[in-house]
Amino acid sequence: MNLKAETGRDIRRKIYNKLALGMISVLGALAIMPMILIFVYILIEGIPALSLDFFLENPKPLGESGGGMANAIVGTVILVALSCLIGLPVGLGAGIFMAEYSYTKTSKLLRFTSDILTSVPSIIVGLFAYAVVVKPLKAYSAWAGGFALAVIMIPILARTTEEILKLIPHHIREAGLALGIPRWRVTMRIVFAGSFAGILTGIILSVARIAGETAPLLFTAFGNNFGFRGLGQPTASLPVQIYNYALSPYKEWHDQAWAASFILLVMVFIVNLLTRVVFKDQRGES
Amino acid sequence: MNQALKGLRSLFTKDNTIRVPRDTHLSDRLFKYALRFNAWLILAMLLAMFLFLLELSWPTLREFGFSFFVKNTWNPPLDEYGALAFIYGTLGTSFIALLLSVPFSLGVALFLTELAPKSIAKIVGFFVEMLAAIPSVIYGLWGIFILAPIMQNTVQPTLIGLLGPETLSGKIIGSLLTALFYPVAFVYSLVAENAPSIDAMFDHFKNTFGGPAFGVGMLSAGIILSIMITPTITSITREVFLTIPKGNREAALGLGATRWEAIRISVLKASRPGVIGAVILGLGRALGETMAVTMVIGNRNEIDSSILAPAQSMASVIANEYPEAFDLQLSSLAAVGLALFIISLLINTAARLIVWSMDRK
Numbered sequence: 041m042n043l044k045a046e047t048g049r050d051i052r053r054k055i056y057n058k059l060a061l062g063m064i065s066v067l068g069a070l071a072i073m074p075m076i077l078i079f080v081y082i083l084i085e086g087i088p089a090l091s092l093d094f095f096l097e098n099p100k101p102l103g104e105s106g107g108g109m110a111n112a113i114v115g116t117v118i119l120v121a122l123s124c125l126i127g128l129p130v131g132l133g134a135g136i137f138m139a140e141y142s143y144t145k146t147s148k149l150l151r152f153t154s155d156i157l158t159s160v161p162s163i164i165v166g167l168f169a170y171a172v173v174v175k176p177l178k179a180y181s182a183w184a185g186g187f188a189l190a191v192i193m194i195p196i197l198a199r200t201t202e203e204i205l206k207l208i209p210h211h212i213r214e215a216g217l218a219l220g221i222p223r224w225r226v227t228m229r230i231v232f233a234g235s236f237a238g239i240l241t242g243i244i245l246s247v248a249r250i251a252g253e254t255a256p257l258l259f260t261a262f263g264n265n266f267g268f269r270g271l272g273q274p275t276a277s278l279p280v281q282i283y284n285y286a287l288s289p290y291k292e293w294h295d296q297a298w299a300a301s302f303i304l305l306v307m308v309f310i311v312n313l314l315t316r317v318v319f320k321d322q323r324g325e326s
Numbered sequence: 327m328n329q330a331l332k333g334l335r336s337l338f339t340k341d342n343t344i345r346v347p348r349d350t351h352l353s354d355r356l357f358k359y360a361l362r363f364n365a366w367l368i369l370a371m372l373l374a375m376f377l378f379l380l381e382l383s384w385p386t387l388r389e390f391g392f393s394f395f396v397k398n399t400w401n402p403p404l405d406e407y408g409a410l411a412f413i414y415g416t417l418g419t420s421f422i423a424l425l426l427s428v429p430f431s432l433g434v435a436l437f438l439t440e441l442a443p444k445s446i447a448k449i450v451g452f453f454v455e456m457l458a459a460i461p462s463v464i465y466g467l468w469g470i471f472i473l474a475p476i477m478q479n480t481v482q483p484t485l486i487g488l489l490g491p492e493t494l495s496g497k498i499i500g501s502l503l504t505a506l507f508y509p510v511a512f513v514y515s516l517v518a519e520n521a522p523s524i525d526a527m528f529d530h531f532k533n534t535f536g537g538p539a540f541g542v543g544m545l546s547a548g549i550i551l552s553i554m555i556t557p558t559i560t561s562i563t564r565e566v567f568l569t570i571p572k573g574n575r576e577a578a579l580g581l582g583a584t585r586w587e588a589i590r591i592s593v594l595k596a597s598r599p600g601v602i603g604a605v606i607l608g609l610g611r612a613l614g615e616t617m618a619v620t621m622v623i624g625n626r627n628e629i630d631s632s633i634l635a636p637a638q639s640m641a642s643v644i645a646n647e648y649p650e651a652f653d654l655q656l657s658s659l660a661a662v663g664l665a666l667f668i669i670s671l672l673i674n675t676a677a678r679l680i681v682w683s684m685d686r687k
Contacts, residue, residue, distance in 0.1 A: 053587065061441065064436045065437060067433030068433065068434055068441065070434075071430075071450050072454075074553045074556070075454070076453075078457075081468060082464065082468070131364075133363075134367070138365070141361070146366070147365070153369050156671060156674050156675060157372055159607075159614075160614070161613070161616060162616060163644050164375070164666060166644075167660055168374070168378055168379065170648075194368060223351070224351075224356075252462075252463070254461070254617045255617055258645055258648070282467060283463050283617060286471075287470075301463075301464045301467050308459045312456060316452075
């Protein structure tokens, strides 16, 4: 009996194998395409549109050429700062709670709620901020935008903070407690301070995320064309301005939208690369 | 002696980490309360979101009741509102996105875990993950100026030529979809009078790839969405594939399976619940995505028989009309938001439960 004889079935199996593996490899190779396609176009269209005016000038009235997005850049910085003011204490606090009191029922519930809250569509967060801030104050304002962004930031920050604090080995906490240090000091001075680089990265990551949000700002911070006028006033932001300019019929505004997108994209890229490096260090140490 | 051992033992939990009894210092208790307050704040936020949305949309819910969600009309001058067209737009775009993204994402995840050498997997993985970090307004910008012209000049004319209502394949698609949806129409005809006839259904469905080519529309939005949800599905399925022990694959190979068979038997089959969870999470992301869809869906508040035609999704109608809306229109848009909120809660809860149950194994 010849054991090596290949039946038709074997040949079919081999062909299927080749086909399937080939297909998977092709898909794997194609996987880098969307990123490249988007990135290349943003580079091609965005870089030529950049100029000093883009950073320093407010938008010019219709019909006049020139102008920039200084108002939107300043606005985005203000909105992000506001949301950090509201969101950092809550997000970090909740994150520390989840990591250090992870055995409590509240922690488990909180972990689930944070995940759910992270996946709530951002336009819904906009509606929420509208109901909470815009409606009672009867005005679009930086406060409303900052509040909306904070709502998005908090669950993300809480979860990353938790993940980072959990990288600190348990025996370090025990060592602190054994020295008779109160638990809150162990948490703040040893655990929290010890993973500060990671925490900072988490904060930067969540800032990068909210800086690109558009939907929650459309009817909270709204926008303006004349620069910052106070926290109770409508405030411009880069993403909203990209949206408005992209839908406008003017070529010059389209160019500026590309330039603004380029800046956003570069920021997001740098932050993400940075995060990777820092996280690798953290994991390597422990 | 025994007593002492017992006492010592009670200081440790089952997994041998030290048990922290009660917080002895007052400062510790205060610290814990302060942290717990933040935790409850997050829980309260979710509840508040629901209540505030309910309050915003209350006038509409009182005026129209549940019929708001099944009525196909949107007429601000007459103050008549129904959300069916938007629900259709959301479901349609998400369905297209899943159809395109799931096979692609699964293939990429398999490539990353099973085939690619580590160095290549790292680079490809990075490229895919970065897709998740791009702000959605940038996808929208790209969609309007790059994708839409390509769709209008190349893709859509080709599709109309190959699958349009005048072609044989268009008629076959029409017949198949009519057969598929006829039971629904039949049940509907039992309870309501205006159920569509078979002929009407066929005319509707054979136009699935009907012209003209607008560039923007439901298909374009679906394509953008498919790119946006790819990182979500890929990264979760990848994690799921990685949880399967190497030995399972080796066992299959050792029994004489080819590599593809080993993947199919030991990897794909075992991780089915996780993959389903990943797909549902992707769906959750697609349903709620706002800016990119708003910019390329074409913004027409009607149900068109062609998937190439402009449409409107639940999220995009809010983004488009909310800033200028008031009174009943405002609360109707909020009601659309409330529905979207509840759907996304349900979907994400389901997906997380599935993925979590997978983790525990």
